[in-house]
Amino acid sequence: MKGEVFTAVMIVKPPGKIRVEEAVLDSDLVSTLRKNLPHAKLEVADRISEAVEPDPDVVEVVHFKGRFLKSCPGTRHYFCCGYRILHFGVQCNLACSYCILQAYLNLPNLRLFGNTRELIAELESELDSHTERLHRIGTGEFTDSLLLDPWTEWTTRLVPLFAQRNNAVLELKTKTNFIENLRNLDHRGHTIAAWSLNAGLIAKREEPRAASLDERFHAAARCASWGYPLAFHFDPMIEHEGWRKGYGEILDRLFDAVDPSRVVWISLGAFRFMPDLEPLIRGKHPRSRYIHGEFIRGLDDKMRYFRDIRIELYSFMLERIRRVAPDLCVYLCMEGRDIWREVFGFSPEDRGGLPNMLDSAVKERMNTGNDFAA
Amino acid sequence: MNALFIPVRLENLDWQERSFEIRSCTPDSRLTESLDRFGILVPPWVLDNGAGEYIPVDGFKRLSHAREKGVASVECRVFDSTAARGDLLLTRIETKLFEGPLNSAEKARIVSLLWETVSFEHLCEKHLPVLQIPARREVVDRWLCLAARGDAFLEAAASGKICDRAALLLAEWEDATGEKGLGILKDLRCSASIQVEILEGIIQIALRDDASVGDVLGRRDFNAVLDDPHLNHRQKTQTLRSILTRLRFPRLRAREERFANEVRRVRLPGGVQIVPPPSFEGDHWQLNLHFCGIPELQSLLDETRRIAGSPAMAKLMSSTQRESMDETGTPVTFRK
Numbered sequence: 234m235k236g237e238v239f240t241a242v243m244i245v246k247p248p249g250k251i252r253v254e255e256a257v258l259d260s261d262l263v264s265t266l267r268k269n270l271p272h273a274k275l276e277v278a279d280r281i282s283e284a285v286e287p288d289p290d291v292v293e294v295v296h297f298k299g300r301f302l303k304s305c306p307g308t309r310h311y312f313c314c315g316y317r318i319l320h321f322g323v324q325c326n327l328a329c330s331y332c333i334l335q336a337y338l339n340l341p342n343l344r345l346f347g348n349t350r351e352l353i354a355e356l357e358s359e360l361d362s363h364t365e366r367l368h369r370i371g372t373g374e375f376t377d378s379l380l381l382d383p384w385t386e387w388t389t390r391l392v393p394l395f396a397q398r399n400n401a402v403l404e405l406k407t408k409t410n411f412i413e414n415l416r417n418l419d420h421r422g423h424t425i426a427a428w429s430l431n432a433g434l435i436a437k438r439e440e441p442r443a444a445s446l447d448e449r450f451h452a453a454a455r456c457a458s459w460g461y462p463l464a465f466h467f468d469p470m471i472e473h474e475g476w477r478k479g480y481g482e483i484l485d486r487l488f489d490a491v492d493p494s495r496v497v498w499i500s501l502g503a504f505r506f507m508p509d510l511e512p513l514i515r516g517k518h519p520r521s522r523y524i525h526g527e528f529i530r531g532l533d534d535k536m537r538y539f540r541d542i543r544i545e546l547y548s549f550m551l552e553r554i555r556r557v558a559p560d561l562c563v564y565l566c567m568e569g570r571d572i573w574r575e576v577f578g579f580s581p582e583d584r585g586g587l588p589n590m591l592d593s594a595v596k597e598r599m600n601t602g603n604d605f606a607a
Numbered sequence: 608m609n610a611l612f613i614p615v616r617l618e619n620l621d622w623q624e625r626s627f628e629i630r631s632c633t634p635d636s637r638l639t640e641s642l643d644r645f646g647i648l649v650p651p652w653v654l655d656n657g658a659g660e661y662i663p664v665d666g667f668k669r670l671s672h673a674r675e676k677g678v679a680s681v682e683c684r685v686f687d688s689t690a691a692r693g694d695l696l697l698t699r700i701e702t703k704l705f706e707g708p709l710n711s712a713e714k715a716r717i718v719s720l721l722w723e724t725v726s727f728e729h730l731c732e733k734h735l736p737v738l739q740i741p742a743r744r745e746v747v748d749r750w751l752c753l754a755a756r757g758d759a760f761l762e763a764a765a766s767g768k769i770c771d772r773a774a775l776l777l778a779e780w781e782d783a784t785g786e787k788g789l790g791i792l793k794d795l796r797c798s799a800s801i802q803v804e805i806l807e808g809i810i811q812i813a814l815r816d817d818a819s820v821g822d823v824l825g826r827r828d829f830n831a832v833l834d835d836p837h838l839n840h841r842q843k844t845q846t847l848r849s850i851l852t853r854l855r856f857p858r859l860r861a862r863e864e865r866f867a868n869e870v871r872r873v874r875l876p877g878g879v880q881i882v883p884p885p886s887f888e889g890d891h892w893q894l895n896l897h898f899c900g901i902p903e904l905q906s907l908l909d910e911t912r913r914i915a916g917s918p919a920m921a922k923l924m925s926s927t928q929r930e931s932m933d934e935t936g937t938p939v940t941f942r943k
Contacts, residue, residue, distance in 0.1 A: 310889065515814075516745065525815035527856050529886035539859045540887055571890040 245326065245409070245442060247384060248292040248343065252276045256296040257347025262385060263294055269384040287341035289326055292381065297346035301355045305374070310532035311567040312581050314500070315588030316404070318374040319356060321346055321387065325377045327408055330439040330518035331469055334375070336510050343376070345385065353394070360401050367592045367602035368398075373406025373427070380409055388414045388424075396421040400602060402595055404464060408443035410452035416459055422599050425497055426456040427464035430487065432479030435471050439521060446483065450490035457495045462599050468502030468566055470546050471523045472538060477549055484553045493558035497598045498591060501550050502566035503543040505535045532569070540572060547576040562594035608690040608698070614680040615653055617673060620661050627654075627664045627696060629703055629720070632712035632758065632765035635668055642672045650682050654695060657688030665699050693724050704737050711753070711764035711771050714738050718747060719754035753778040756785070763789055770799035776806045784821040791824075791833060797844045805844075808851035862887060869923040876910045878903070881923070892924065 251266050251273050258277055267275065281293050301320050307313025322345040325334055346352060360368055372378045372391075382388050388405065395403040396419050404425040415426065428449045431439070436446050444452070453463055465487060467480070504523065506514075514524045531537040538546070547565060554563055564587060565573060570580045581587040596602050641648075651666025663670055664686070673681050686695055700717055703709070709717070717738065721730050731742035740746060753760065756778050764774035769792050777788045788809075792802050813820045823829070832838065832846045853860045866883060875881065882893040894911065898904040914920055 522815055522817060525811045527858055529856075529859065529888060532889050537888070539856065539862075541858055541862060569889055 245380065248273055248381075249290040250274045250276060250288070250292070251294065252278065252281055252291050252342075253294045254281055254296050254347065255279050257294055260294070260347040260349060262345060262347050262349050262387075265386050266292065266294070266384055269386070281344075283339045285342065289342075291342050292384075293342050293344040294347040295344060296348050297352075301346070301352040302359055302370070303374075307567060308533040311569050312565070312573070312587045313567065314564065314591055315369070315586075316591075317368065317370045319352070319370050319372045319391075319403075320375060321349075321352060321372055322376045322381070324375075325380055327377060327380065327440065327442045329408070329443065330514060330521045331471070331504060331506070331523075333506070333510060335513055335517065336507065343381065345381065349390070353390070356394070360398050364400050366400060367595060368401040369404065369588075369591060369595065370395075370401060371404035371406055371427075373404070373429075377407050377409060378405040378427075379407040379411040382411050382414055386414055389418060392418045392420045392424045395423040398423065402599060402601055406464075406466065408440060408449065410444040410448040412452045412456055415456060415461065420459075420461060422460060422462060423601055424461060425464045425599075426453065426461040427466060428453055429466045429468065430483055431467065431469075431471070432473070432476060432483055434473060434475070434479050435523075439471070439518075439523075446486065450486060454490050457491050462497045463491055463495050464497050464499070466500045466502070466566075467550060468500055469504035470501060470550070471504050472526055472542055472546065473523060476546070480546075480550060481553055484550070484557075488557045493561055494598075496558070496561055498562040498564060498594050499554060500564050500566050501547050502568075503538050503546050505531065505537045505567070507535055511536070533567075543568070543572060544575050547572070551576055562590065562598075564590065608686055608694060610652075610684050610686045610690075612650055612682055613685050615661050615683045615685060616680045617670065617678065619659065620653065620663060620670065621656065622663075624662045625667070627662070627699055628667050629700075629713050629716045630667075630761070631710060632761040633710060638668055639672060642669065647673065647681060650684050652686065652699065653683045654686045654690060654692070655688045661685065664695060665702070696720060696724055700734075704734075709738070710767075711774055712761035713765070714740065715750050715754035715761065715764075718750040722747070722751060749775040749779060759786070760789060763793060768793050768796075770802055773799070773802040773806055776803070776810070780820050784819070784824060787824055788820070794833065794840060795844045795847070796840045801844060801848070805847065805851060808848075808855050812851070812854050859886060866923065869919070873914055873917075873919045873923055875914065876907055878907055879911055883924075 247270055249272075251263070251270060253263055253275065255277055257263060266273070281295050297320075299320075303318045303320050305313050305316045305318060307315075322343070323334075323340050324337065324343045325332065326343060356370075379388070391403060392415065395401055402423050402425060404427050406427045406429060408429050412426065415424075418424075430436075430446065430449065433446060436443070443449075453465075457463055467483075470476075470480070473479070504526075506524075508530075511524055514521055527539045527542060528536040529539050537543065547568075551563055554561060564581075565576065570582065573580045581590060584590050592602065647666075647669050649666075649669075651669050652664035653661040654664050656662050661683070666683075670681060700720065703713070703717065717734075718730075718740065721734055725734070727744070727747070730747070735742045735747075740750060753764065753774055760774065760778060763769045764771065769777070769789065773792060777785050777792075779785075780788055788806065792805070795802075795805075797805070809820055809823045812818075813823045816822075828850055829847065832843055832850065835843070838846065866887075870881060878897040880895040880897075882895060884891050896904070896907055896911070898907055
């Protein structure tokens with residue numbers, strides 16, 4: 234591979250404690266965790282309080298009473314991908330400095346939802362009741378999709394389920410290389426293995442406990458060899474000294490590692506954050522200077538880079554991607570019409586909307602969802 | 608705690624012991640006038656130290672005034688030597704909290720005294736809400752910094768020359784830098800919100816550039832403004848804010864200036880104003896028309912329609928000539 238090789242090793246140790254709510258003690262998830270974590274201490278409680286002390290050694294398993302399928306939290310001001318979230322847990326201990334999850338102060342610990350039968354039932358009901366629609370569903374919004382997979386084996390249930398559906402694809406977004414459970418699954422090309430990527434310097438400084446970029450590329454290449462379609466998300470893109478070189482190198486290394494024809498899409502999203510996150514980042518990560526960049530208040534009240542900076546970041550990436558993969562679906566996460574037009578020369582509305590663009594990518598690159606009209 | 612109201616000879620006071628003092632750091636003229644006219648109306652508090660001396664607890668100004676006037680003894684509320692100092696301090700603070708609004712210097716001193724006397728949890732639960740201070744460790748730390756600062760800081764904060772937030776921000780700066788920052792704000796005599804805007808701008812620029820606050824304050828353009836004898840304090844404030852904004856948001860500011868230039872070039876008729884989206888975010892632009900009567904409106908509409916179709920208008924709304932930074936962080940302009 235070209236470019237600088239970062240040798241950081243992913244540091245995630247198995248949880249030492251499983252704290253379980255009584256109502257889900259007999260669940261399949263708890264059984265699997267106990268099988269894979271035989272030395273972990275089991276604690277059972279009627280109810281696990283939300284406002285508990287942070288404990289990086291614990292994984293909590295609770296009975297979740299809300300909806301498991303959620304819409305991507307887009308806003309009306311910016312175009313949303315229309316992806317739906319399968320909400321199976323909250324929190325992450327990869328400790329990325331920019332992560333919104335550190336603002337979830339009332340839920341400091343890794344938390345999984347133990348009532349998985351209800352989750353599966355809700356998912357199947359949704360897929361079966363709207364067979365005319367292509368469902369793009371992912372699990373990486375409130376936690377990392379694969380962070381706990383070595384111990385939950387959650388993918389061994391989800392991937393085969395999606396394999397049986399011609400109207401649905403699953404996207405597993407991760408910064409780990411925990412892919413072993415994917416190896417022998419009958420996925421039928423309906424699961425996208427996706428990685429969040431960043432410039433080398435940012436990955437090294439701001440994602441200290443995630444897999445190194447080399448590990449991510451290696452994992453992606455292995456998944457491709459097992460037949461999985463791939464996706465990559467450059468989000469959050471962070472402007473920093475030498476960013477062109479940094480992001481350019483990562484794109485070079487990405488396309489050295491994987492065949493672009495295996496990639497369903499690449500998303501780009503410049504760093505944005507709720508204003509409340511700024512003091513948290515300043516306090517917890519005082520060396521992270523990117524938080525003092527040229528941010529303005531966006532239409533959704535999040536802080537965003539001034540538009541011209543975003544356009545520069547995106548235009549650079551698009552041009553570099555197009556050199557290698559002119560037909561690859563590239564999209565912007567949560568951007569408006571004016572930014573799209575300046576970067577791409579068109580707006581998603583001109584092509585039936587962003588969800589439609591992504592549906593088309595699924596049909597073309599994954600050969601899924603072609604049985605019905607979108 | 609046992610206490611008696613008895614006359615205390617001022618020569619028996621331990622004037623050096625000021626650990627109970629909560630200074631207001633404000634002029635004493637009103638109190639002096641009252642003492643001259645009516646004498647001491649409310650007896651000061653003192654603590655018998657068990658060695659024949661008395662430690663002032665409350666009423667430092669009253670006692671000092673009496674001494675200056677040559678008074679030999681003053682009736683005081685005397686706590687006997689068995690009184691626990693911590694309990695006495697809390698009682699003294701409690702009465703202070705009921706006296707009326709406290710200024711920043713008094714609040715800082717009270718936080719500092721409580722910090723040494725009660726637990727952080729107790730401070731958060733019982734006292735900070737009364738002081739209207741957020742119950743967070745980093746906030747308490749700032750008040751402690753302020754309490755530890757010299758008289759110049761406390762007097763500026765107590766008198767309202769600098770606002771609470773500005774005082775708390777400045778208190779965390781190193782000694783010389785803090786003094787310089789304080790001097791600047793006192794010279795500028797700007798509003799509380801502008802004080803905070805200026806200080807936060809300086810801090811953010813320093814953090815972004817991995818420099819010290821002193822480095823930012825030492826900038827030549829900064830000091831040229833501050834030392835300019837031809838500018839009054841309002842002009843200095845405005846110029847300083849402009850420099851800070853340019854430093855903090857160089858590309859946004861460049862875009863604003865380019866927009867202003869393009870507007871001049873378009874030569875909009877009087878009464879017509881084009882307003883870009885705030886920070887140029889989004890595509891919601893505004894056109895404001897100001898007119899008197901239908902003929903003027905029609906004339907403005909005709910002229911505006913002509914301008915709307917012109918290349919100059921497209922250029923005005925375009926960001927294709929973007930302000931960018933090169934790899935060294937220097938703004939450069941390039942054409943797409």
